[in-house]
Amino acid sequence: MSADGQIVSKFTLVQLENGNHNHESVKQRLLDGCVPFSHQVAGHKCGINNTGVLKHPDGTILKQLQPPPRGPREMHFYTQVYAKDCTDTRLLELQQHLPKFYGTWSPRESPHELYLKLEDVTRRFLRPCIMDVKIGRRSYDPFASKEKREEQISKYPLMEEIGFLLLGMRVYQINSDSYITHDQFYGRSLGKDTIKNGLSRFFHNGQDLRRGAISLIISKIRRILRWFETQTQLHFYASSLLLVYEGSPHTLDGQKHKQTQHRPQNNSSSHQSRSALTQNTNGTLGGAGGEDDGDVGVEDKMQFGQEEAVEVRMIDFAHVFPSDTADQSYMYGLRNLLAALELILKE
Secondary structure, three states, X not given: OOOOOOOOOHHHHHHHHHHOOOOOOOOOOOEOOEEEOOOOOOOOOOOHHHOOOEEOOOOOEEEEOOOOOHHHHHHHHHHHHOOOOOOOHHHHHHHHHOOOEEEEEOOOOOOOOOEEEEOOOOOOOOOEEEEEEEEOOOOOOOOOOHHHHHHHHHHOOOHHHHOXXXXXXXXXXXXXXXEEEEOHHHHHXXXXXXXXXXXXXXXEOOOOEOHHHHHHHHHHHHHHHHHHHOOOOXXXXXXXXXXXXXXXXXXXXXXXXXXXXXXXXXXXXXOOOOOOOOXXXXXXXXXXXXXXXXXXXXXXXXXHOOHHHEEEEEEOOOOEXXXXXXXXXXXXXXXXXXXHHHHHHHO
């Protein structure tokens, strides 16, 4: 039992404590055919040469487990949600909003280093535009020390009011056939009067605002909000939404880019592996009243393609805790993000 009450297997803790900081073998640029993941826009830079997330030859991505208790807690979350014998309808419904989980992986050269083996949700896109948005009114969990809380609050004092933070984005520009990027420092520079413009940047390809993508992403975020409105068993802190849409104009005619599909190895150990926004009476930002996916018009789908042209997935679960109440903080963030996106569409 960890200090925060999360049950963690002894085997996992031993692997993490003994191996995750042993970098003797991680000086190699390549490790068992794995390479740095080129589409990472935020997150921890750890693991091989501090490159962060890795891409496995089979098309999955590898995220190294963080030191205890964060790493074991995230692994517990994934194994709980994706357990073969899971009968909890809420957790089964949650699966559609997460990357698929294929167990853990370790390199041959350093078998004590554990990585989560996850679906690459950007893989089927030709020119993926990606944004990482941290959701919730605070980015520290209930067990954080006073120093940790003060540190997190100082990074973005408006988090409590806005309910989300842009951690990073990578946007394809048609004219130059290149990407522009913005990191977490850009996100933290955004205030109540500029957050909407910051979000708009993510949907602008240098020529046009991708309204169809905004509309379809709104639809998917609403589905996640509905899941949160029906569950009282989990609270999510410092967790993010990964937003992805197709940046290439060559895929808008229905001829979607498809890559060769590989079957990921499901390994369980070692190598086997958010002023323009108006507040309503509830304190949230106005504009996110619609609940029906029908708000995504036929015209949007005709111009942009079907819903498969976008992805919205929840990521980063090192601070997920059991609860018996609704996660009001996360829902506040989702509603404010929806409000901002809807205002962009109305302009």
